[in-house]
Amino acid sequence: MISIRFINADGSEQVIQAEPGQSLMKAAVDANVHGIEADCGGSLTCATCHVMIGAPWAAMLTAPVPDEVDMLDFASSPVVPESRLCCQIRLTPSMDGMEVRLPASQH
Template sequence: MITVTLIAATGTECTVQARPGQSLMQAAIAANAPGIEADCGGLLTCATCHVYVREPWHAQLPPPSADEDSMLDFSAAERRPNSRLSCQIALTPALDGLVVDVPPTQY
């Protein structure tokens, strides 16, 4: 299992367990993690699963696809250099311990 910690804007931490190959969004939804809305279910059409990926994990991720990059322009919260859509983060054993910050809003 892969352990991921999501930190809400309030500072509340939610630690979830995920299977390799599962997306971060899927793991967060399965664990009822607050702040990940995922309105489109991971189809890359809504940006309501926006997260800020902390280092050193951000540097380990492949760059966002052109579609993800474009969709991040529509996120409700501020876009940052470490912004990603959690539906596009495929969890691998190398990402065990991943920590992401959840923006204060997805809408």
């Protein structure tokens, strides 16, 4: 199992357990993480799974595909260099302990 810590905009936190190979979005939805709406179910047609992943974790991620970068333009909260759509992040054992920051709103 992989532990992921979600940090809300208000500073509150939720730690979840996830399976390797699962998308970060699916893990968050399954664990009822408040702040991950995932309206499109992971099909990369919305921006309601916007998260921020900083160092050192960001270096473990594959680069965003052009469609992800384009879809981030529709995020309701400001996009920063650490912004990603968590539907596009596949979890690996090396991500155990990863911190994921949530925006103030997905809508």
